[in-house]
Amino acid sequence: MTPGARIAAAIAVLDEVLSGAPAEKVLTTWARRNRYAGSGDRAAIRDHVYDALRCRRSFAWLGGAETGRGLMLGAQRASGTDPSSLFTGEGYAPAPVGAEEAGQDLSNAPDAVRLDMPDWLMGPLSDSLGDRTEPALAVLRTRAPVFLRVNIARADREDVRAMLAADGIETAPHPLADTALEVTSNPRRVAQSRAYLDGLVELQDASSQAACAAVPLEPGARVLDYCAGGGGKALALAARGARVTAHDSDPRRMRDLPVRAERAGAAIVTEETIADADRFDVVLCDVPCTGSGTWRRTPEAKWLLTPERLDDLCRTQAEILATAARHVKPGGTLVYMTCSMLTAENSAQIEEFLAASKGWTLTLSRRFSPEDGGDGFFVAVMDAPST
Numbered sequence: 288m289t290p291g292a293r294i295a296a297a298i299a300v301l302d303e304v305l306s307g308a309p310a311e312k313v314l315t316t317w318a319r320r321n322r323y324a325g326s327g328d329r330a331a332i333r334d335h336v337y338d339a340l341r342c343r344r345s346f347a348w349l350g351g352a353e354t355g356r357g358l359m360l361g362a363q364r365a366s367g368t369d370p371s372s373l374f375t376g377e378g379y380a381p382a383p384v385g386a387e388e389a390g391q392d393l394s395n396a397p398d399a400v401r402l403d404m405p406d407w408l409m410g411p412l413s414d415s416l417g418d419r420t421e422p423a424l425a426v427l428r429t430r431a432p433v434f435l436r437v438n439i440a441r442a443d444r445e446d447v448r449a450m451l452a453a454d455g456i457e458t459a460p461h462p463l464a465d466t467a468l469e470v471t472s473n474p475r476r477v478a479q480s481r482a483y484l485d486g487l488v489e490l491q492d493a494s495s496q497a498a499c500a501a502v503p504l505e506p507g508a509r510v511l512d513y514c515a516g517g518g519g520k521a522l523a524l525a526a527r528g529a530r531v532t533a534h535d536s537d538p539r540r541m542r543d544l545p546v547r548a549e550r551a552g553a554a555i556v557t558e559e560t561i562a563d564a565d566r567f568d569v570v571l572c573d574v575p576c577t578g579s580g581t582w583r584r585t586p587e588a589k590w591l592l593t594p595e596r597l598d599d600l601c602r603t604q605a606e607i608l609a610t611a612a613r614h615v616k617p618g619g620t621l622v623y624m625t626c627s628m629l630t631a632e633n634s635a636q637i638e639e640f641l642a643a644s645k646g647w648t649l650t651l652s653r654r655f656s657p658e659d660g661g662d663g664f665f666v667a668v669m670d671a672p673s674t
């Protein structure tokens with residue numbers, strides 16, 4: 288496909304996404320209906336679509352309309368390209384640019400447009416991020432790096448780098464965590480690489496790895512991962528020698544965990560219900576959240592979030608903390624994590640829990656910003672009273 292034809296395809300996909308269809312589904316259907324498109328075309332169209340969803344408001348401003356065509360016109364202007372070189376109307380390229388499609392200069396745009404956020408979120412975000420709001424949100428407008436977690440139970444980071452390099456995948460150690468590698472070439476080859484198939488690496492964001500590394504663990508500690516989902520955190524803690532029980536209120540979300548655990552050589556037990564009397568050395572609550580720290584990867588989510596949904600999530604987070612805390616043994620540890628940048632989901636939850644729970648002490652509270660290289664993330668560690 289020509290560059291113009293790829294843009295025309297992205298416009299068609301974006302129009303469906305803007306009318307409410309999930310981007311992944313529309314991209315898959317598009318690929319099925321257009322078998323002539325090769326993997327390079329599909330990847331390029333996907334990149335156009337996700338770039339446009341990340342920068343939806345600024346591209347619409349520059350492109351003169353919040354439509355697939357407006358977004359793609361805006362994308363060209365944002366990258367300093369005159370769209371008329373690609374919008375030619377020739378072959379499968381989009382129709383030439385009309386006089387009414389001039390768009391507007393971004394320097395006159397409101398902050399929420401320039402930074403690609405819904406208006407209502409600018410207040411909560413600047414309350415949370417203070418003078419780092421603009422740089423953090425600027426990072427969310429860019430593509431996310433791909434990170435791997437080295438399974439330190441079975442391999443050394445440098446040996447794994449060499450193995451990946453032998454499969455044509457270049458990586459660089461990342462300062463956020465001793466286990467983290469940033470993939471700098473051929474990320475699409477990871478799932479077929481020997482290191483991955485042998486369980487020596489897993490895909491996991493670097494902030495998430497750093498948060499897992501901050502969990503205090505005695506050798507052989509019994510850990511309950513109360514919101515285990517696909518098991519990313521459970522696997523990271525098992526690699527550090529923890530004996531992990533994985534639980535989730537929706538057990539279907541743990542479906543892939545046994546296979547991932549087997550590949551990593553980790554003994555993780557999954558439990559649909561945790562007995563009232565069961566107590567653990569460490570209980571981890573990686574709670575459902577807005578995911579605002581991960582919006583580089585899931586840009587559709589930032590446009591779908593509403594104040595009501597945020598309130599619902601905060602209520603669920605408080606309930607989970609209160610319930611999970613009952614499974615911490617006396618003197619044990621409760622860990623709370625989110626991939627959010629919002630105070631309401633982070634330190635405010637911890638303050639509320641500590642105010643309502645006698646004898647608990649906060650031993651660590653750490654925020655990670657997208658400016659650090661990984662996702663926006665939060666971890667808090669609390670010690671239970673010893674009696």
Ligand SMILES: C[S@@+](CC[C@H](N)C(=O)[O-])C[C@H]1O[C@@H](n2cnc3c(N)ncnc32)[C@H](O)[C@@H]1O
Binds near residue numbers: 520534540
């Ligand atoms: C952020 S995701 C977990 C991601 C996972 N820990 C990982 O590292 O891959 C949150 C999980 O919490 C689960 N969840 C939601 N409400 C819950 C509840 N009341 N109790 C336990 N788990 C819950 C969701 O089903 C979801 O899988």
